Amino acid sequence: MTEFDFGQSALRTIELETQAVAELRGHIDEQFSRACRQILKCTGRVIVSGMGKSGHMGKKIAATLVSTGTPAFFMHPGEASHGDLGMLTRDDLLIAISYSGNSPELLTLLPLIKRLGVPMISMTGAPESVLAQAADAHLSIAVEREACPLALAPTSSATVTTVLGDALAIALLEARGFTAEDFAFSHPGGSLGRKLLLRVSDVMHSKDELPVVAKHDTLARALLEMTTKGFGMTTVAEDSGELAGIFTDGDLRRSIDRGVDIHSAQMHEIMNHSPTTVTPDTLAAEALNLMETRKITALVITGDKRIPTGVVHMHDLLRAGVI
Template identity: 65%
Template sequence: MATELTIEAGRRTIRMETAAVAALEQRIDSDFHRACELILQCKGRVIVSGMGKSGHIGRKIAATLASTGTPSFFVHPGEASHGDLGMITRQDLVIAISNSGSSGEVLTLLPLLKRLGIPLVSMTGKADSPLAQSADVNLNIAVDTEACPLNLAPTSSTTVTLVMGDALAVALLEARGFTAEDFAFSHPGGALGRQLLLKVDDVMHKGDELPQVSPDTLLSTALLEMTSKGFGMTTIVDTAGQLLGVFTDGDLRRVIDQQIELGTATMDQVMSRHPKTVSAQTLAAQALRIMEDNKITALVVEDPENHPVGLLHMHDILRAGVI
């Protein structure tokens, strides 16, 4: 097959599916709103079901709903008729997906759902189909034609179904006031979860690990404190334990450049005042941005009374897998 033919086939597919998705926007209407209301009123779980390619898309929709604040899982309609229907309770709601609206395995479930009084939201491409007619509300996922040149393989229709599912999930997310922290709790294992959940307090150095000297400490003595603690810096605090400044390896280079006498200089003379600080409850990802923006590798962690309570180094964030 010629190169230009494969490229054109790929581009044509994208054009057709893009047009199908664009047409979907006009169907976000009162039926869509009613579907959202039914789901928000549901006291149980949202059960998504569908056969074949609709089933594959249904699994993704269920996963998206579950991760955005709407408890949900997928039930295969064929298995439901052989025992898995016991997974569905009277408190649940069912989203049934069928482009034709006449999938036999899905239709078999309808009398049982009606008997249990379970609300039914359908996604079909035919408003006069048995599934659409039996549903409490039908979401129109019709397409003019599939991207498949034979108009047979589900392509445009599955894309539109997926987008409709995403539209539902996002609308429900916003209606519930779902936050980034809520999202992180359902994604604790990955880098995203660590970015949204890990706080400075979880990874900072504290207690005896914190380098600390007084303002009248000689520079030579402060260098020993920096070396023993291994962070390339030290904090300077007053008699009340409040942070006055910091002294870093960079400050040492500045002192040497200015030919300041190393043996007699005190911290009060050479320290950097008003350093960048964070609280222990700051997200580690946010602390990392502060470091990057200010081109520094460590941050002092202080409490509301301006007492240093910890030290966060960029290496700590990297080890924690935040990035």
């Protein structure tokens, strides 16, 4: 028995599926725009349905729609004939997926769908099929050739269906002006939620934990405050309470190099007059990016009239799981 070339088989599959996806460009036409407009007009949910592999692709498409701002769920067409069609209301829209366009389980539902007046978008590889002709908008998932050498297993067509579903979801996302914060509310768990939902105010140190000295205090007083609070820095405040500057471990080293007397030097003489600050509403991920860009380990949080209200250290963001 000769050794089978697994790598060559894999490369052939990848090439065929890549070609099928490239050919999908020619299917993005007025029907695609019509489908998007139909979904945007929908006041209910988008119900995705399909049998077999089309059903698996449908579940993925429904999940992508949900996470990108389009309320959706998957309905099994076989179960729909036995009670699950009750999920469908007159305000909803149906996306029916069938490569042949003649899946019996979906065709059985057509009279009821039409009776309800529910708009339908079909995704098929056969524009002359019953499902395609009955739809308000038809999205073509036709492929020249399946990657399966027997032309039996849905391979290239399954990939094209998934990609077209992604194209639909992203077009809708952009049309709606869906934001990263909107996305986070659908993904509150795990590191993604922490990155997108967590704000500086959720992790900052404030009140008695905030290191602060007056601008006329001595360097010795500032060193005591820095040591006590443990952030490697202190804010420096005007007599009015506004932020005048900050003083960090780096500023201390530079002051020592210049021969500054720690007992007589006042903070306004040696502080950084232009500190990097953020507001309490700043996203933690944004604050972390700012720290990395500026090569600093702490940020001062200011409120109204530049009054320092807190400080956040990079370690706080690490503990919160922002990275």
